[in-house]
Amino acid sequence: MTINRQIGSADKQTILDTQGLRCFVDNHPLEPEDIEFDHILPFTGPGETAIANIAAVCKKHNREKGSLSLSEYRDRLELRRFFDGAKKRRLDDLLSVRLGPHGFGQPLTVETTPNGADLYLEAGHITVRLEECPATHEQYFFATLPASVLRNDTELQPRVLESDRVWELYRHLRTHTQLAPAVCRLVGDSVLLFDGQHKAAAQVWAGRTMLDCKVYINPELRRLKETNLSAHDKLRQMPFYTSTLLEKYAAMASEDWQSFIETQGPKTESAFVEFIRARVNLSRAEAIKRVRSMIYKDVLDHPDNQLRDYITEENRGRVNPLTMSRLNKTFFTEFIAAPPLNDEFETDAYHRPDERENLVRLLNIIVERSLAGRWAPERKDAAHKKAERLYGAGALRAWIPFLRDAIAPTLGIIESEERKRILYRPLTEAHFSKMEHLVDRLLSHKVWEDLNPALNDLRYDDAERAKGMLKGSGLTPSWIVGGES
Template sequence: MKRQISDAEKQQVRLQQQDKDGSLRCFISGEVIGDTDDFEYDHILPFSKQGDSDLSNIRIVLKEYNRRKSDQPLYEFRDNYKLEKLFNDKKNNIKLQDIFLLKEILPKSFHFTIEPNNIKIDDGVDKRTFSLLFDNILNVQYFYGRIPIKWLENDDQEGLQPRVIDYKRLISLRDHLKDHPQLAPSIARLIDNRIKLFDGQHKLAGQVLNNTREVDIKAYISPTEADKAKKLFDDLMITNLDAHSKHKQIPFYTSTLLDRLSVIYKEMLGEFTSTKPVDKHSEENFISYLVSDKQHSRADAKQMLKSAIMTNAVELSAINNFTAVASRDTGFALSIDLLKTAVFPNTLFLEPSSANFKSSGDFRDSELENFKEVSVLLVQYGQLNNWVQNTRGKSLTNIELKARRIWHKGAVLTWAPYLKSILGMAFNFITNDDREKLLYRAVMDTNQKDRIGVCLQRLFNHPLWDEPEGEIDSLLVSARRQDELFNRKGLTEMYVLTGRN
């Protein structure tokens, strides 16, 4: 077989690929190819894989994309390019509906009727009948079936499926499902004439990318009564969170877990305040209510409180824009997981308070204001605005390198505990209660803020961060705490507090 095509054949390919307006677009990216752009003629099915040079197998592509595709077929590489671009454009905040739009799958409304032993679903084109089963624990009916994807949607928007889609996991499942069956169904609930998927999002998205049009689903039927529907929602929420945390296979990102628990917390808090006497309205009594009236364990109840505190703190703070939804997202300086591990325990009071809500002893609102002020100082003195993603082959300016060093995970794990002592010095902690409550106190005054600022200046202006490239960078890339390095270089807690070692 010949590999190259003639100039006359190239002209034919060009005419075939031109739009009606005369523009020529790259087959991979869709970008308009200008007179000065470098482009190439390539095989849809690679020549190395027995793709011939018939003009139907030839397309015009921009050189920069063609050189990146290796020996992938053009259609496969184009799909991968569009998927990667989607994740980059939306900064990895991808849900199932984004994958549907990418594959041009439009939702289809349907009607269902329930009979004694089965359920019938009809959208005017497709009809399905499924046998009904009953769940004795949740006390609801459910069914299994092969469901058209056009009937499905993600159960988000304060729903049961809060996770964003992880790119690497999606690609792995997509490739696996090309040659292997789907062993377990995705899980959904049928509510308001919609089938909302809340478990198996990655699996379903992988099937969609493989152009599958029907998938195996287990669907719980939400009761029509509002109180029963809410109970099913709450029961499924807790079950789903436990499955992905305590009994995890693929865990929720920490930020997702916090956000979902916070939603439940707020709902149940509303029930608590509307049914219990005003003089009992405190965090401690609410925890007891969750245990006695809602049958949560004390540990789970306290976790709900912590999640609400932490979620509110980060959302209202200056570090929010620097914090990734997905803990492993390298496009952000911080992750919720790192904040939860290192920063929050050294700034926030994460235990239930005995003070009545909105009383003179309730400092939750002022705690948020205090954390907001501290976060502004962290951004300012920690050079967060100068943090950039570490891209292979890209050289960093001195200030960018310094910012990346400061916010390496190992560095944050090491200096974040200093924050507790910095606050102790600024607020003049004396009692154990002071040391436990940290920013849970009246809104800081200018003098206290200035004291914190002076300490953070010492912390982030230390010579350690400005050393020549080499040893310091090889040591900081570790995710472990770097106590030995900090002590050896003189960046100690005593130095940060006093300027002396």
């Protein structure tokens, strides 16, 4: 039965008899004076509206939803609740919410034959054509698979889901086809999805139970890792988060490390770089990137590192002052000696372990004085506003090198080359006491609380301009050490 777009009293009562006095969006009880009616699925074009596509909704939700249909708005609120308060959400988390904790990752039996691959699904047996990659000679097939057999490939796809990305794709895929399939690998009877997780998540959130997939049959893992990293780094359309790339590069370098330590010859970072290059045919820059990732991740994963809780990619439960990209450009670049070094591992000359401990301790000194109890976006008080200025993109790239230059003379470091290895040495309690004083001095400068609106430009990622602004306000390395502005 269809009726005009404006429904009458009898039709409204029919809808209420079916739905009950409950809001379609969140099922809360409705008072008669609070009831309105709207479309469940998007209404497109003039003409008729089916009663089956109309639901009762409270006035509040009907105003808040804007141009969304009721079903879209309901899914939007549920998606927000799914992401709110969670540090990280991955595909498996979403599948668990939508399909149930035991409703995904179910086994899929696949038998290969000369004529193709036989897939034994719950709905019945199907045969698909088996393809071969001309470059790697690995076999794969295309099939429309139930979402219940999929799960996230944690080895190849460690990236967390982005709320906005899932929502945008959800809206798009409700009315458009999926152009590219999700890419998976079959390991035993497990179908592990490693590319296209946002498209898959969006479709499952929209209620689809079958997804188009390209499935590799027991592919060589290392080669797929290399392919996946290249696709999200040099060839990327949508990049991994910096922390995810760092983690994966570090993991691959760690795999190479196990082989490297068993070889003859010098054991230095430089030698390790050359070993990686020879093993997987990388450029020197790419090999160095992997070694650098190992070093950075070692600092990031230190159990005492308090800064980690203020990094967006590590804590998605709130707005945070730092991203991995910003951390790499500032603290890591200024305070970690650039690899590769030629110092022999496990000798008195090799100080990476000292550097790690020293940097984490310095980071904690800074966190305790500038972020802990102060970073509070929900309050927006004076303490938070000061922290917000301190951690602006430009400000960070100015005061962190200023702090390094102020620390250097207190450690007896004069040569510019040695400043590049400023924490690459054993340090004493007296040294850290001096660092605490310098950090306190830096944070006490009036520029961080100055109401001059021009200083708000410290949030822009322009290091030289920010340095000029700080110097113009009297904040210099010499001032931090104790000189006059």
